[in-house]
Amino acid sequence: MDETIPAAVRRAAQRFGAATALVEPGAGRWSFAGLLDEVRTVARAFLASGIRPGDRVAIWAPNTAQWLFAALGASYAGATLVPVNTRYRGAEAADVIGRSGARALIVTGPFVGRDRLAELAATDTPLPDLVVRLPEWAAFLHRAGEVPVEEADARADAVRPDDVSDILFTSGTTGRSKGAMSAHRQALGVAGAWAEIGGLGPDDRYLVVNPFFHSFGLKAGILACLLSGATVVPMPVFDARRALELIEAERITVLPGAPTLYISLLDHRDRAAHDLSSLRLAVTGAATVPPTLVERIRSDLGFTTVLTAYGLTEAVVATMCRPGDSAEIVTHTNGRAAAGCEVRISEHDGEVLLRGPNVMLGYLDDPDATADAIDEDGWLHTGDVGRLDEQGNLIITDRLKDMYVCGGFNVYPAEVERILAELRGVGEAAVVGVPDKRLGEVGKAYVVPRPGHGVSVIEVIEFCRRHLAGYKVPRTVELRRELPHNASGKVVKYLLKEGPAR
Template sequence: MTLEPVWRTHYEDGVAEAVETVNHLLTQDLTETVSRHPGHTALHLVLKYLPLGLTLQSKITYRELDLASNRVAHALKSLGLQPGERVAIMLPNIPQHVISFYGILKAGLVVVNANPIYTAPELEHIFSDSNAKAVICMSGGLETVRSIQANTEIEHILITDINETLPAIPRKLSAKQLMALGHIAEVVYGGGVYNLHLLMSQQTARSMAPVGEPDSMAVLQYTGGTTGVPRAAVLTHRSLGTNTSQTRAWFAKARDGEEVMMGALPFFHIFGLAITVLLSVRIGARIVITPNPRDTEQNLRLVSKEGITVFPGVPALYNAAINHEKAGEYNLSSVEYCISGGAPLPMDVQETFNRMTGGNLVEGYGLTECSPVVAANPLKGEARDGKIGLPFPSTEIRIVNMEPDAEGNYVDAEPGAEGELCVRGPQLMKEYWQQPEATAETIDQDGWLHTGDIVTMDDDGYLAVVDRKKELILVGGFNVVPREVEEVLYAHPAILEAAVAGLPDEQSGERVKAWVVLHEGQQATEDEILDHCRKSLTGYKVPRAVEFKDELPKSLVGKILRRLLVEAETGQTAA
């Protein structure tokens, strides 16, 4: 049964209760923004701030983005690629990523997002599973692509590099430095290997007639693989476009053509694609691009010098910012909106970041299969600590018992009780690519997507994620929620980062273990940390052991990968 949308009464002023389902291609958003703001900067790449007030940078207007993506579309068509075929983008955050994205869609092709630092086996899985015919990558990735090409359907490799959009003189000067650092490699063109920019220069910049329908596949987005082999969610123009409308409705007070978006989230990740790219293009924002989001001081400089107003991120990004030794030297007061996703947001990180910026960092929730955003705290209204917020406009919610009844049906959980979150709405994926059984397991016959996340909902409609259904730790018949233990660990003054997972135990089935990273210059013993936990947790929830680490394994968007810690401990691949 669909829950009554009590949450709508807590939407901030100006947020619509519902949005219209999008009935156009994603490329139309770019077309419409070009008509409103042709000369406004769309893509602002900042590589380095130099002495004397100089900056190694490039700026591309919305009109230039439109024309460049037209050339990409014609270039891909000239290679014989047919509408519906897949083209992989294997690039970091550089302007060419966004240009290629819209060019692929304009040609009626499908984007396959690929992490550029994936290993050869990881890329081989994505390329072969998607049946990609072409890949756009940097010169440094060519060798890896070549090593697996024979096992895929890749016929065309288009090369671009980080400095290609710079003005002529800086481009030539930086090429030598980048090559010396190993960021650019020598390329022998021919045999299916092309220089993207040369190929573009040979094409017309005229618009191409729209190809495809709103329900056509736009993106094959591979899940992060945090629980196994990545599988691809089929995201359509309609699902991505409607989720952009939902997000735009949430950003009700965002000013068209005036916002400055932090481009630190990877564009190949669904969060970065949806918020940083698609929302920015919808509202005509300037995207300030940083290819290396792990350079925390550069992130602080960008906020201060470029006047960043919207800063989407993950907890690790904000945590690094507030703990940087020079954080107090930068003026971060331009920040107005921050939405955190990808992992639970520790409350102390949220509070400290808000104090530093004067902005409003709120937690949201989404998943690849939902294009991706499902819920968020109000950006200017009442954000509640420890909550992922209110369901988005036009989003239906169910909370069901974690196990089916005797007839195999999932029954609604009691009000306020923990249960699995189920979602229904126009932002849902169409299916898992070539995996009908997995699709049927995830989306039931009534159109409800079972997220695998355990949540509660309060009387006002605010949701809180308890944990992943698959990551619950079963200790002697009792459920232990990793996040609950992690929050206690984060409250210890010496702990910078923490992860908790279950390990096999002959007596209790599983035992709780914690891995922690300490703040620089801080000290703590295992006994001290365990004593701290005992003050807040019942006995079976207290970790049996604490291991100190220099760093915790993370995905590229900063999500701590508990499964890798378990695999390192047990020597077995986590399910």
């Protein structure tokens, strides 16, 4: 397998040629050969703009063809990619762009009512030397005429497998984000493993809802398709109705996502009006996945294969179910070790530990945090609590930091959330520990009712009482319209206490 991203782009053009690599509805369609041409042009424009090997190129934009061209073009030019979360506000983006030392910034124009470049400028943070707004993309590409194709190819040839391909900043659910660095060989290794397990091939059309700035959208999305010949169909903002339309119009076969994505499709009133028969592969994780949801993904959406997986920015994919696994394995575990990863459980506190070829190189400019995360034996400490069954399947039970102690007993919120997911009227739930004078901490549940279904506070508490020991039952319940999520679909629990609109 090719071990650098530039080599993978050229290899894909050779292998898949005229096959469709990318479809952006309303914007265009590109073959794999055409993709190589676009990537070379972007690389030449970067070279003409003074980007040197190892320079960092930040991209702050939604899922579009231009994002993909910019990212692969930066790699082709020998630069390191720094994706920026589109949900960030100006100060957050400035922090990431500044800490990464980015010399170039590709930024969207006005998008969902926000002008991100104006937000960034308002922070008074110095901008990178090169700033390209996507509305001026054509003018940027015009610079490519100053650099011959041969020079861009030579730059691509000089990229080595151990060079840093990307710096992905963590979601920051428990504090300031950290930049996890990966090498080209790692990015492609994990993408290839994911594609192989999912059985991706040239007949697949992959609706990439997961953000490109996230490890899943970039590596299990763009790079997985590049290696397998599958077609990327990017979706800038998830909208259930638009997703249903695209599935039908583009004959989508592969649609991974967080549980909330599938719930939105299942509960949409127009679902039955769309032909979803092309769907074959669903891959989910990132949150509690109740068995009833997996069953509905199969029966109501028509996916022939539903897999669950576990990963994190620092290792991307660690475990994954396999096609043919029993319903019991898929609904109750996150599968077995994947992509050459080793998995073990700490005897001290039940923490999930990972070791393998795709564990990050380290955190950018933060040796202390790196040493805290990866021990002397190379084990990555994930912060998740779990166990392994007899077949080696991983069952995540909670986050170490989410656990609370009620009256002397440990309570793992994920266990309570799994129970709540079985209550018919509950669309989503999150449980946190809150202070209590008598018991130390007690549970508080935040519940989002399913569309078209009502659920009351009393119903929630009574349901928990029937299924859980008393100390695990939430003492209070708050009904909300939605919960705050990060890019990977995980609920950001510290934001629950900040009081979003109910």
